[in-house]
Amino acid sequence: MDYFLQQTINGLQIGFVYALIALGYTMVYGVVRLINFAHGDVFMVGAFIGLYAIDRGRLPLPVVFAAAIVGCALLAVVIERVAYRPLRDAPKIAVLITAIGVSFFLEYFTSLNQVFGPNYYSFPRPFEVVSWEIGEVTVTNIQAIIFAVTLSCLVALQYVVYRTKAGKAMRAVSHDHVAAGLMGVNVNLVITFTFGLGAALAGAGGVLYGIAYPQVNTFMGFVPGLKAFTAAVLGGIGSIPGAVLGALIMGQAETMTSAYLSSTYRDGIAFLILILVLLWRPTGIMGSPRADKV
Amino acid sequence: MDALLNPYWIQIFELACVFAVSALGLNIIYGYTGLFSLGHAAFYGIGAYTAAFLMKSYGGDSQAAFLAAVLCGGAAAAAVAALIGLPTMRLTSDYLGIATLGFGVIMKVVFDNADAFLPELGGARGMTGISRMTSLPWALGFLVLSTLVVRNLVHSSYGRALTAIREDETAAGTMGIDVFRCKLAGFTVGCAFAGIAGGLYAHLYAFLHPSNFDFIKSVDVLMIVVIGGLGNMSGTLAAAFGWVFLLEGMRFLLPPDYVELRWVVIPVLLVATMLLRPQGLLGRRELPFLRGGGLQ
């Protein structure tokens, strides 16, 4: 039982990081119906920004987070303007393929020696690891930081989406972008803002991931990105609480599979869940089925 | 001229033929039927491992056995495709993409752990001991045959039905087309080609590793089909050959330190194609022998 509880905590650790990434996928899909394949790589860039900020800059942790958040937001905004916006009216598949292209570009370009480099790099721990015994389980300060940062981000996101004009505009655009535009919403700005917001969360996630699993590499974003995306679909793509729920479920499933079955099946379980969800309820746990008007 | 006929370039040519067969398959699935499949490499892999296993265990050096093994690879891929097609063909395109992507990842995990139930398959260590059976006549022969099959299928009522489904599924249904069955058929046939290509691939380099069949490889073949022009056979063939030779050529063209730059150039090319010429290289025009010809 204690083992189970311990694994649950561990599952929450990765689940929260997935949540930060999943939110970006779900919000972008909500406003432009695009699966942003490059999102996982933005997460990777966040981790690397964190690495350089701590290692070279010796900056304090809050500044590190700020740097990653801002850096990733800027990156996403540039990607959106250069690669996605020109294809706004093109068939969906063109944008999807472009997103895949951008993803590959980010991975390979940053792997060049002149940029980040192709190897695995050690992510420096900016503090000593401390663990506390709570009952029968052990919680580390790393986990505490992950929980704290993620929860703060979620609260902040909740505020932005539901209590600001920008958030209202986001929700309007995700409902009906034509009508929103006709109501005076600057749709382009909202879309750019959404990309930036999602990327900011992913950037924070990147730093947290680096702290928790201190090995980074320019291809590290692919699998977590895919899993986070699966989580977003599981929870209901386009739904913010769904993304978080899906991510937490993913984290648990993965950790439990690794703990009780074998770590080699860990990645497979994520996609097994995905396929089951798609077959049973494609709109996800919290998504609402959309009927197409014929 | 001698340089072009040396074994290295011939093998590259054979690889291009194999890629082209796989790409023709994806062209049926995505170009003609409009099914967004991101798991093509998984079927390539199923064909490869099936053919390699059969050949290694029972075939020895026989050419006839090789033919049978490759065709069995295609059949195995088709069978799995039909199985996973049953539940997934009703998904809309975004979700189908994800489902096939997920299936691809699952297959890679299966390949990685395959040695647990069939040790000869090698699992994550890779499969060795495969005979190098894919010679130029085989590669070219399969390519020509595949092209003919695809051409004949496309320029028939079946091809029209698939394209109609791509254009407007609902309208196609009301015009008497059994949409589900046609989609399943298109998917299965396209994956069969992937399986055949896989069988040829296994016997080209005589070594198989699960990393040959991951998502990136599905994207490669998707890029070929898109850049060549969706639903355009000539474009698929041109793009497949162009792709393989470009990749190899860049190995020589780029200075040694910058060889890895080709992986940066490729996605840039892809994005540029999408932004500047989304209909692909050839758009709709087909080479003469691939057109409908005297049917109309």
Place this chain on the structure above:
Amino acid sequence: MILEVKGLSKRFGGIRAVDGLDLSLASGELVGLIGPNGSGKTTVFNVITGIYAPDAGAVAFDGAPIGGLAPHRINRMGIARTFQNIRIFKNLSVMDNVKVARHGLARYGPVAALCRTGRFRAAEREMAEEGEGLLGIFSLRDRRDELAGILPYGDQRRLEIARALASKPRVLLLDEPAAGMNPSEVGRLKDLILGIRDRFRLTILLIEHQMSLVMEICERIAVMDFGQVIARGRPDEIREDPRVIEAYLGAETIAEDIE
């Protein structure tokens, strides 16, 4: 009764698009289905052709129940339709659009197609000839190899009807075929519809907003509002019916109150 709809209901979320609707067509009739926007006319078409399954009620074609069957089966039984917002296959040629509607009736299997057997060639030739014939009726023969998507609007509308006819239906459902047409085009369409009705011995159900077309060619008219039929009868009866006038012109009554 070649087509009978009884007590049909169809809901979308909270909206009752069709609410207990009865409609029947005798063989050979030309019936109009009119009503304000949103009254549920296209939904009725969608249920009859199998795009939606009914929530309640029954649809029978020639006595056989068809409610809930897949669209392709209903089409092969003998019902074809056009769409309100033109759904031709844009990237297929005009001829292929017509040929593809014959797919369900194709008389060769995939193997024959692969090997290009005599049977395949004969069937394709027949399809081409029949296609030519149909295109000739709709004045589209000259454009047979052009992509359907680049055709002018009026040609696209006619192509859609030609395509529907290619599936050899006995009942034809036309959804606003005159939309966007000018009076002279509507006149030609009128002759076309009457012509194909006689030539192909069709039963036609027509949704239309252009009253000139409806009043001139429909033998009977059913008027829908809020998912139900509120009036039925001959064109002259419908024209005078106060309920119909209110359904269409209810706003005027409100305007009078404001004054």
